[in-house]
Amino acid sequence: MQLDFASREISIKLVYYGPALSGKTTNLVALHGRAGADARGRLMTLETQDDRTLFFDLLPLTFRSKDGDVSLRIKLFTVPGQPIHAATRRLVLQGADGVALIADSRVSETQRNADAFLDLRQNLRDNGIEISKMPLVIQFNKRDLPDIRSDEELARLAARGKEPVFRAVATRGIGVVETFVCLLWLTWRSLDQSHQLSRKLSIDGDDLVSTAAQQLGVTTPFRELIAARMGGRAAGAAPGGAP
Amino acid sequence: MSDERSTDVDALGLGLGPLRLEDLVDREAMRGMVGSIEQVFGMPVRIVSNSGVSLASSSREAPLCAMINEEPAGRRACGAIVSEVKRLRVTSSEGTTHGCFTGARYRVVPIEYEGGTIGRAILGPYLPPSVDTVPDTLLAIEGVDPARAAELLPHMARATEATAEIVSKHLVAVLDVILWSGHKALLTSKMHIASIRESYRELSEKNAALEQAYERQQELDKLKSNFLATISHELRTPLTSILGYSEMLVGGIAGELTGPQLDFVQIIHSKSDQLLKLIMSLLDLSKLESGTVMMRRSDVAIGAVLAEAASTVAPVATKKGVTLTVDAPGDLPLVLGDPERLRQVFVNLGENAIKFTPPGGTVQIVARQMATEADAGGDEPGMVLLAPLRQMIEVRVADTGIGIPEAERDKVFDPFYQVDQSSTREHGGTGLGLSIVKRLVEAHHGTVHIEGNEPTGAVFVVRLPASRPSAPPSKAAISVRFA
Ligand SMILES: Nc1nc2c(ncn2[C@@H]2O[C@H](COP(=O)(O)OP(=O)(O)OP(=O)(O)O)[C@@H](O)[C@H]2O)c(=O)[nH]1
Ligand SMILES: [Mg+2]
Numbered sequence: 038m039q040l041d042f043a044s045r046e047i048s049i050k051l052v053y054y055g056p057a058l059s060g061k062t063t064n065l066v067a068l069h070g071r072a073g074a075d076a077r078g079r080l081m082t083l084e085t086q087d088d089r090t091l092f093f094d095l096l097p098l099t100f101r102s103k104d105g106d107v108s109l110r111i112k113l114f115t116v117p118g119q120p121i122h123a124a125t126r127r128l129v130l131q132g133a134d135g136v137a138l139i140a141d142s143r144v145s146e147t148q149r150n151a152d153a154f155l156d157l158r159q160n161l162r163d164n165g166i167e168i169s170k171m172p173l174v175i176q177f178n179k180r181d182l183p184d185i186r187s188d189e190e191l192a193r194l195a196a197r198g199k200e201p202v203f204r205a206v207a208t209r210g211i212g213v214v215e216t217f218v219c220l221l222w223l224t225w226r227s228l229d230q231s232h233q234l235s236r237k238l239s240i241d242g243d244d245l246v247s248t249a250a251q252q253l254g255v256t257t258p259f260r261e262l263i264a265a266r267m268g269g270r271a272a273g274a275a276p277g278g279a280p
Numbered sequence: 281m282s283d284e285r286s287t288d289v290d291a292l293g294l295g296l297g298p299l300r301l302e303d304l305v306d307r308e309a310m311r312g313m314v315g316s317i318e319q320v321f322g323m324p325v326r327i328v329s330n331s332g333v334s335l336a337s338s339s340r341e342a343p344l345c346a347m348i349n350e351e352p353a354g355r356r357a358c359g360a361i362v363s364e365v366k367r368l369r370v371t372s373s374e375g376t377t378h379g380c381f382t383g384a385r386y387r388v389v390p391i392e393y394e395g396g397t398i399g400r401a402i403l404g405p406y407l408p409p410s411v412d413t414v415p416d417t418l419l420a421i422e423g424v425d426p427a428r429a430a431e432l433l434p435h436m437a438r439a440t441e442a443t444a445e446i447v448s449k450h451l452v453a454v455l456d457v458i459l460w461s462g463h464k465a466l467l468t469s470k471m472h473i474a475s476i477r478e479s480y481r482e483l484s485e486k487n488a489a490l491e492q493a494y495e496r497q498q499e500l501d502k503l504k505s506n507f508l509a510t511i512s513h514e515l516r517t518p519l520t521s522i523l524g525y526s527e528m529l530v531g532g533i534a535g536e537l538t539g540p541q542l543d544f545v546q547i548i549h550s551k552s553d554q555l556l557k558l559i560m561s562l563l564d565l566s567k568l569e570s571g572t573v574m575m576r577r578s579d580v581a582i583g584a585v586l587a588e589a590a591s592t593v594a595p596v597a598t599k600k601g602v603t604l605t606v607d608a609p610g611d612l613p614l615v616l617g618d619p620e621r622l623r624q625v626f627v628n629l630g631e632n633a634i635k636f637t638p639p640g641g642t643v644q645i646v647a648r649q650m651a652t653e654a655d656a657g658g659d660e661p662g663m664v665l666l667a668p669l670r671q672m673i674e675v676r677v678a679d680t681g682i683g684i685p686e687a688e689r690d691k692v693f694d695p696f697y698q699v700d701q702s703s704t705r706e707h708g709g710t711g712l713g714l715s716i717v718k719r720l721v722e723a724h725h726g727t728v729h730i731e732g733n734e735p736t737g738a739v740f741v742v743r744l745p746a747s748r749p750s751a752p753p754s755k756a757a758i759s760v761r762f763a
Contacts, residue, residue: 039296048296078394079460083468092471093294097394110395112296124478125471129294140665151669154662168661175664191664198663268664 038134038228045238048110049228050132051220055139056146056153057089057118060178063207064139065096065115068217068253071210076100076252090117093129100249107240109249111221118153127160135172135224136161137216142177142185142204172223173200174269176216181206192267201269212265214253219263222246294471301329301391301399304462310336313454321447322437323406327391327455328366329399342405344382344432351423357381365402375448377441380405381417384436387444389452393459401451406439508563515559522552561712565695568719575618575723579747582615582622582673583608583758586645589626593634594762601639603763604630608647610757613671616747617724625720628713629677629740636681637737644678650743671746672726680737689730693718717742 039048053061062082069080078097085091098111114133116126130136138157140150158168177191188204195202201219205212225242229235235242243259250259305327314325314336324338341349348354365378365386375389384405391399414429439447526549528534530542537545590606597604615622626645633643650672660666684692695715717740721728726744733739 050296081464081467083464083471092468092475095467099395108395110296114294122475124482125475128471128474128478131294132296138662138665147665147668151662151665154665158662173661175662186668190668194664194667198661200661202664 038232040232040234040237042237044108045106046108046110047228047234047238048112049134049221049224051111051113051135051137051217051224052130052133053113053115053137053139054126054130054153054157055116055118056141056149057120059118059139059141059146059150059153060205060207061115061118061139062088062090062094064137064176064178064205064213064216065094065113067207067210067213068098068113069096071214071254072098073252073254076249089119090115091122092117092125100245100252102240102245103248107238107245109245113217123156126156127163130157130160131164133171134228135174135220137174137176137220139176139178139207142179143182144184144186147186169199172220172227174216174220174223174266175200175202176205176212177202178205178207178212180204180211181209195266195268198268201263201266203266214250214255215262215265218246218250218253218255218259219266219269221249222259222263294467298396299393299398299463300331301327301393301459302331302333302335303466304393304398304459305335306458306462306465307335309458309462313458314338317447317451317454321439321443323403323439323444323447324437325451326402327399328402330397332366335399342384342432342436344429344436345405347428347432348382348418348421348424351421353422354424357421361386366400370397370400375445377444381415381421382433382436383407383411383415383418385441385444387448389448391452391455391459393456393463401448401455403444403448403451404437406437406444407433409438409440504566508566512559512563516556519552519556519559523549523556526552558712561716565712565716565719568716568723575621577616577618579614580617580619580622581755582612582647582675582744583610583755585619585622586626586647586675587758587760589623589630590645590760590762592623592627593630596631597634597643597762600634600637602634602637603642603761604634604645605642605762606645606758606760608758609649610755612647612649612673613746615673615724615744617744621720622724622744625717625742626675626677628717629742632713633677633679633681633738633740637679638681641680641737643680645675646678647673647675649746650674672743673746675742675744676739677742678733678737678739680733683732683736684730684738686732692730693728 038050040046041048053064055061065080069077076098078099081095082090083092083094094115096113098113100109100111101107102109114129116122116129136157138150138154140146140153161168161171175195177186179185191202191204201223203212203216203219205216207213222242225234225246229242234240247259250262255262310327314327315338317323317325318338318340324340324342326337327335329335345358348358361378361380365388368376368378368388370376370388370390373390373392375387378386378388380386382405384407386402386404387406389401389403390397391401411433414426414433418424418429419426526545529537529545530549586606586608590604594604630643630645637643693714695712718728721742721744724744726742728740728742731739731741
């Protein structure tokens, strides 16, 4: 996170993590498509080979608060999922303020999803961060495919976990904005707690996230939007403990 | 983060820090672009970064400017204008214009990238069409020859403001493309180098650690196997003789033995045999403890292992009048393990259970799949991803013997421990069987513990992780009864 008082700009780094081919790049492409012209920067896909990310993708997004006074600049990265790019993943992860883990819903991918999560946890640890301290959202992508883990199972497990879980079909843009907005919200809350952003800039986090959601073409209030999650006690309470 | 190892993410372009024009563009490409714009539009161009570094500029100087620069006063005045232009505040992305004492103008447009200004492009000097005579501001400069100035003035680039605006827009558009590809190239190459460096560092660290561990392991191995070889040789050689000679005595090779003599020699033989087994178990245990035991891992169907182990110990049970049963459902997940070692685990547990069960009692071996989700802590991050892989298989070996008091249950797995020391004498055995079980189960990343059986007896509970999340092809359930 970077805070520029003079220009009233907050810069946040978010990272989409996950196993190879789970749909991280597809999520970014969908977000890029949804974002209004003012919000979206150019989507940069770095070095791909057969559609597999070799280094990372980067989507810059800029959201302005309602009165246009504060700018929220997001740098949204994906990591390359293939095991061979372990070092790149660790590098891209450095300085991340929030992470979304994009999992592949198919039963056959269960092991690889878990491996990616453990890899994320280890890489964070290597960077000196405990995963429990990192704003985290989990997305189960590819809900349109057969032989996927059931809604019922995900709901049951998600209800027991702390982090919000979303279902998505990234190729059709379903669940993509929800995942992003929820991650943004969690990240904002965590940064606000550690850096008192809303007090220093005298802005309201809810408003800021709301306008961000609007600039992604969402008309429903963002709290309704992220209510589509399963589980996620972490995203439940507002800062200060209000319900 | 104060970690020295970590590469600076901003330096990598992966952070949030501002971008610098000089990092994004290739100067050679920049000079090429400036040259071609000058050629097409006849207008000088200069590209300056935010920090004031001039990255490219037209090579040709207008003859009028060259003349002015020949005189010290002219040079001073010209320098002043140029630095004014370089430092001019440009607030709108449309740009702004600035006049020169020659009557020429400069057009300054900001170079913007990712919402920030990182430099400026300066067009000019160019003469608006309205200027057709040498202006007084130029004549006022000391040492300027009016006739020469009048002669050179028409050679200066001419453009209307509208043209200058079009050219500057074009310039900014071309620059944007160059910046974009420059940015990509920058990130790619930095990332490439950083990744290689990071991989190299990681590999070197691992290599060093492995090498160390390997050396240590080799040393230990050598010591251990020397020791084991010596011990087993030294202990077994005399024992083999004792066994051999007592067998010969029993066989009557040295002459017929009297009744009591035969009894005594048979006792010598059976005790020696017991001692040999004890030595073998000790060797086993020490191998397990040093981690040098070889495990051949494959996907194992636990039901079959249980049936096999049960049939091994069934004769003992039958002889003693103990009923032995095995039950395993057909859809149990597989266990990743060494089938021979797993068989040993359940043979030992079976033997132990039969040993402590009185005649008429039962020993039940039951396998089932465990719903471990209930055990996983809900506060652990990533539950939804990890839980399905934490499938466990539980095997319960239950007897109807004397049972084991709660306080003793952990100690049972210590080598040579037996709940009631007298039972060793009463039931025979070395007391090593259970410690071997524990080590073997742990080598399979499993756990073993003891629970009480109702109304009496003990249950040894072994939990082993399943090898795969997906269910294996269903097999027939196993249900065997030896009585
Ligand atoms: N059916 C289906 N396919 C999807 C979905 N999302 C992504 N895909 C496909 O999955 C493949 C991989 O998607 P990517 O977005 O490139 O995956 P990635 O996670 O960026 O992969 P790496 O860059 O290798 O780590 C592509 O062929 C996508 O079209 C989805 O929701 N449903
Ligand atoms: Mg990708």
